[in-house]
Amino acid sequence: MNKHKVSVNGIDMVYEECGESSGIAVILIHGFCGSALYWHKVCPLLSEKYRIIMPHLRGHGESSTPKGIYSMEAMADDIYKLIEQLEIDKVVMFGHSLGGYVALAFAEMYEDKLIGLGLIHSTALPDTEEVKEKRRQDIEDICDNGINQYVKKLIPKLFMDSKLGKMQPEVYDIITVGLDMTSEGAIHTLEGMMRRSDRSHVLANATYPILLVAGAEDEVISPLDTFSITGEEVTDSTFGYPHILENTFDGVAHMSLVEVPNQLSRVIANYLKLLYEKMEKRAE
DSSP: OEEEEEEETTEEEEEEEEEOTTSOEEEEEOOTTOOGGGGTTTHHHHTTTSEEEEEOOTTSTTSOOOSSOOOHHHHHHHHHHHHHHTTOOOEEEEEETHHHHHHHHHHHHOGGGEEEEEEESOOSSOOOHHHHHHHHHHHHHHHHHOHHHHHHHHGGGGSOGGGTTTTHHHHHHHHHHHHTSOHHHHHHHHHHHHTOOOOHHHHHTOSSOEEEEEETTOSSSOHHHHTEETTEEOOOTTSSOTTEEEEEETTOOSOHHHHSHHHHHHHHHHHHHHHHHHHHHHHO
16 A cells, blocks of 8 residues: 655645556545544455545544644545545545545535445434534543543444454554544544534435445444434335445444455445446446
8 A cells, every 4th residue: 555645725634545546536534533544454355446545534644633623524625635636537435434424525515526425334414412412522531531541442332342352453453543643633523523414415316326334233323324314214225215225234333344344345346336337338
């Protein structure tokens, strides 16, 4: 994997890249307290046919930590500016958790740049009042106790308890990435997530196929929230939303990227194949 740094919107954004440079550009966006490392097990499995680009969101990984609230729109615009600098016309975008919120904002703001969109353990719904209160408590916790203690409590909750022992190296690596964040970066991101809007309409009105992936044991974002549009669960994609494709991994929590990367990669690859076939038909 190659690592690069560019200047966008007055910040330094680091991104990692692998794969076929002439292939369809696929943007993989990591979750909260993460970095491109979240996708490292998936990227090689997709790199034979596609150009894979994995940005570090502002305040995360090795990207800058500017002041102010990190709105989903601001982070989406960072990625747009990155794509512009790379002179890429259109992309397919997958976002994990926070990355899904950013991808949805991107889809709303720059619809003409997308040919496909996938939410991985994410949701188009806004925070409930209960979740907003939890984020306020998280901000207070970080202010009182710092980022290190917060990250060490947060990351294990992303996995099933029964898998923590077996996945100790992966959990350690993910905690290490989270510890690279500053308290300010985490707080600015929590504030942005708390203020995000309902983007169910982006899913409902998309003119391209949408991929939704959930973990059956996910206690962070439940399958019900992943598969909900305007608060109503999409229980059968053949009625009302035939362009929405759903996949649930049994025995998986919030981190299919590292829990079952092979299975997730196959789901993504099949989705990309579908997109490619649709593009070919349009070109005929």
